[in-house]
Amino acid sequence: MTMEQMDILLNGDEAAAWAAKDVHVDVVAAYPITPQTIVVEKFSEFVANGIVQTEFVSVESEHSALSACVGAAAAGARAFTATAANGLQLMNEILYIASSLRQPIVMAIANRAPSGPINIHNDHTDAMNVRDAGWIMLFAENTQEVYDTIIQAYKIAEDPNVLLPVMVCYDGFLISHTAERIKVFKDPKDVAEFLGGPRKIPKIELMGKEVELSLNPENPLPLTFGPLDLYDYYFEHKRQQSEAMQHAYAVIEKVNEEYAKFSGRKYGNGRVVPYRLDDAEIAIVLMGSTAGTARYVIDELRDEGIKIGELRVRSFRPFPYMDLERYLKNVKVVGVFDRAQDQGMQGGPLFLETRAALYDLASHPKVVNFVFGLGGRDMPPELLRTTMDELIAIKEGKKPVFNRKYIGVRE
Amino acid sequence: MIEQKWRPNLFELAKKPSLFTSGHRLCSGCAAGTIVRMVMMALPNPKRTIIANATGCLEVASTIFPYTAWKLPWIHNAFENAAATASGIEAAFKALKRKGLWKKDIPDIIAFGGDGGTYDIGLQALSGAIERGHDFTWILYDNEAYMNTGIQRSGSTPFAAATTTSPAGKVIPGKMEWKKPIGFIIAAHMNAYVATANPFYWQDLMKKVRKAVLYKGPSFLHVISTCNRGWRFDPSQSMIVSKLATDTCLHPLWEFDPETRTYSLTDRSLYIAKHPDQKLPVERYLETQGRFRHLFKPERRDDLIKEIQERVDKEWEYLLKLTGFS
Ligand SMILES: Cc1ncc(C[n+]2csc(CCOP(=O)(O)OP(=O)(O)O)c2C)c(N)n1
Ligand code: SF4
Ligand SMILES: [Mg+2]
Numbered sequence: 001m002t003m004e005q006m007d008i009l010l011n012g013d014e015a016a017a018w019a020a021k022d023v024h025v026d027v028v029a030a031y032p033i034t035p036q037t038i039v040v041e042k043f044s045e046f047v048a049n050g051i052v053q054t055e056f057v058s059v060e061s062e063h064s065a066l067s068a069c070v071g072a073a074a075a076g077a078r079a080f081t082a083t084a085a086n087g088l089q090l091m092n093e094i095l096y097i098a099s100s101l102r103q104p105i106v107m108a109i110a111n112r113a114p115s116g117p118i119n120i121h122n123d124h125t126d127a128m129n130v131r132d133a134g135w136i137m138l139f140a141e142n143t144q145e146v147y148d149t150i151i152q153a154y155k156i157a158e159d160p161n162v163l164l165p166v167m168v169c170y171d172g173f174l175i176s177h178t179a180e181r182i183k184v185f186k187d188p189k190d191v192a193e194f195l196g197g198p199r200k201i202p203k204i205e206l207m208g209k210e211v212e213l214s215l216n217p218e219n220p221l222p223l224t225f226g227p228l229d230l231y232d233y234y235f236e237h238k239r240q241q242s243e244a245m246q247h248a249y250a251v252i253e254k255v256n257e258e259y260a261k262f263s264g265r266k267y268g269n270g271r272v273v274p275y276r277l278d279d280a281e282i283a284i285v286l287m288g289s290t291a292g293t294a295r296y297v298i299d300e301l302r303d304e305g306i307k308i309g310e311l312r313v314r315s316f317r318p319f320p321y322m323d324l325e326r327y328l329k330n331v332k333v334v335g336v337f338d339r340a341q342d343q344g345m346q347g348g349p350l351f352l353e354t355r356a357a358l359y360d361l362a363s364h365p366k367v368v369n370f371v372f373g374l375g376g377r378d379m380p381p382e383l384l385r386t387t388m389d390e391l392i393a394i395k396e397g398k399k400p401v402f403n404r405k406y407i408g409v410r411e
Numbered sequence: 412m413i414e415q416k417w418r419p420n421l422f423e424l425a426k427k428p429s430l431f432t433s434g435h436r437l438c439s440g441c442a443a444g445t446i447v448r449m450v451m452m453a454l455p456n457p458k459r460t461i462i463a464n465a466t467g468c469l470e471v472a473s474t475i476f477p478y479t480a481w482k483l484p485w486i487h488n489a490f491e492n493a494a495a496t497a498s499g500i501e502a503a504f505k506a507l508k509r510k511g512l513w514k515k516d517i518p519d520i521i522a523f524g525g526d527g528g529t530y531d532i533g534l535q536a537l538s539g540a541i542e543r544g545h546d547f548t549w550i551l552y553d554n555e556a557y558m559n560t561g562i563q564r565s566g567s568t569p570f571a572a573a574t575t576t577s578p579a580g581k582v583i584p585g586k587m588e589w590k591k592p593i594g595f596i597i598a599a600h601m602n603a604y605v606a607t608a609n610p611f612y613w614q615d616l617m618k619k620v621r622k623a624v625l626y627k628g629p630s631f632l633h634v635i636s637t638c639n640r641g642w643r644f645d646p647s648q649s650m651i652v653s654k655l656a657t658d659t660c661l662h663p664l665w666e667f668d669p670e671t672r673t674y675s676l677t678d679r680s681l682y683i684a685k686h687p688d689q690k691l692p693v694e695r696y697l698e699t700q701g702r703f704r705h706l707f708k709p710e711r712r713d714d715l716i717k718e719i720q721e722r723v724d725k726e727w728e729y730l731l732k733l734t735g736f737s
Binding site for chain 2: 026027029053054055057058059060061063064065067068069070071072073074075076077079093094097101198214215216217218219222223224225226227228229230233
């Protein structure tokens with residue numbers, strides 16, 4: 001049965017803060033950076049007005065923001081933070097520590113081009129820089145999805161088979177600052193129910209005692225977190241971490257299903273969202289808000305009889321290679337759109353991983369890459385249309401296949 | 412005024428179970444281990460205390476998976492963020508308590524940091540945590556260099572000391588900058604109980620630990636921590652060298668009460684203030700350690716020894732003024 005909801009006008013940042021409020025997180029430690037600032041401001045209002053009992057730690061840097069979240073989560077709290085670009089890069093060291101300590105922290109990222117040159121607008125390079133930090137990375141397409149995904153993220157992160165931190169990424173300004181009418185739960189208690197109440201900390205058996213995986217001083221055996229871990233155990237621990245990420249594939253799907261029952265909203269299978277792919281000969285693969293613009297162009301082309309569809313990657317980590325194989329096995333040409341840099345690579349990160357995922361397909365689709373929108377450069381439907389025309393030409397054998405093209409850039 | 416009447420009693424201390432166990436891999440003679448054991452014995456609520464530890468010798472040597480020397484909940488996050496980690500732990504218990512999910516008192520939180528993790532890379536996070544007023548106790552074990560990575564100079568390394576990045580060369584005789592006055596820097600936040608300590612003067616140290624932990628708000632203990640590896644002396648001399656640091660007034664014992672905004676001298680340093688003839692010349696300290704050997708050999712550097720003595724005298728005079736002695 002879906003829970004009672006209400007319509008409300010929120011931008012993406014406000015939706016992130018609203019979700020953290022409805023989850024009623026225990027600790028928020030965050031530092032402001034455009035375009036994430038509204039998350040911090042909005043949440044501070046909830047605290048100041050007594051709407052939440054959350055402890056808000058106004059840290060002096062993003063490095064401390066994530067460090068405090070690690071301490072809070074290890075102490076047994078639900079922790080939340082938010083950042084973008086330079087802030088995310090300042091956190092880099094602690095990203096790896098948070099995931100290796102298996103702390104189920106959730107972080108909102110209003111994606112922004114990292115310096116330099118300094119820029120405040122959207123691209124995905126900031127997230128791509130940290131794609132191997134051991135975090136689950138979910139990309140939302142719009143404000144509604146930001147809200148829904150942050151709630152889902154806690155359930156994914158805290159799953160005892162996962163226990164990994166989650167980033168919920170959304171396009172800076174394009175989503176963070178664009179007000180949309182969305183649905184939120186009328187009673188935050190319903191969100192608590194979805195999550196199964198306050199955070200449950202897994203217990204392990206240690207030296208014949210049942211011990212909670214936290215800094216709880218009441219534990220029958222006090223735990224040591226973050227010891228020196230050398231060549232005799234480090235490798236096993238890293239393997240366990242990688243297995244947890246493997247478990248996340250199924251958990252993301254399961255949580256997406258459960259959330260659909262509870263909210264009436266569903267995002268593909270949780271990992272990817274297909275659109276008009278059933279009979280498609282051409283497919284585009286992309287993440288974030290551009291997916292909506294692309295669907296508009298796809299509809300136009302479909303009206304013209306072109307068999308084209310879209311596969312939006314929602315979970316970049318873990319990377320849904322099996323979904324890509326499954327949905328793209330019959331297409332002839334795949335255009336991958338990277339809103340991120342490709343310094344010294346064959347193409348952008350989404351392209352490289354997509355092409356690797358499709359390598360074993362007997363159909364051997366042509367896979368090409370478009371790099372677009374860096375530093376917030378607009379991607380209007382007309383420009384998207386030109387890229388799709390190129391894909392059509394490739395399919396018809398009229399144009400040579402290329403690896404990677406920059407689009408919307410001055411030559 | 413912060414009142415704390417507790418006096419450590421050797422008979423009682425001897426009965427306490429050790430919360431920092433033997434088997435750790437600190438060098439023999441390392442004062443860090445001695446300090447931690449004293450801190451553990453002085454804890455007011457040992458069953459309700461959580462430790463955060465910055466990267467450094469203490470962290471590395473006390474926890475090598477699957478072993479741990481700690482019988483208290485303990486977390487190591489990174490080098491520069493023990494204060495932020497402690498903030499998060501405190502915030503968690505505050506929130507959980509407010510929500511009725513934690514029924515007991517909020518645990519006492521102790522953070523251990525070396526001089527690198529305090530004076531240099533960790534200063535920002537520490538200053539931030541103190542400014543925000545978290546109720547935690549920072550214990551700086553100051554061995555005056557980055558020992559864990561091989562004795563590189565830090566903002567705490569004393570003038571003229573040789574380290575691997577401030578070697579005593581033909582032209583430059585060791586580190587040419589003075590030690591950062593970290594205690595005053597932290598005291599200047601005006602909301603923290605601050606004290607210096609020396610494990611040789613163990614009763615003073617333990618009383619201050621008790622005071623610091625019970626103080627509602629941030630507190631900071633600056634404990635001199637001899638390192639025979641980095642300072643180059645025989646491990647058996649650890650406590651003797653430690654004693655000389657205070658007896659020469661290089662590491663005077665004082666405390667700052669943020670409520671009355673007053674500095675006061677304690678223990679040996681109070682005694683020296685009352686009996687100035689008991690103040691030993693710095694040379695007595697310098698000559699015990701290989702890191703200062705170039706001040707004596709191949710030629711005696713009277714100029715540098717004099718410079719150090721004058722600086723110490725000036726700082727001691729300043730402290731006497733602050734504490735109402737002159
Ligand atoms: C960000 C970062 N930079 C550098 C290091 C390497 N490192 C580890 S411990 C250490 C020195 C620690 O010095 P200190 O805080 O004085 O503690 P000590 O080892 O002397 O007890 C350094 C430089 C690190 N772990 N992290
Ligand atoms: S190098 Fe120095 S500080 Fe480190 S364990 Fe050895 S004596 Fe202690
Ligand atoms: Mg040191």
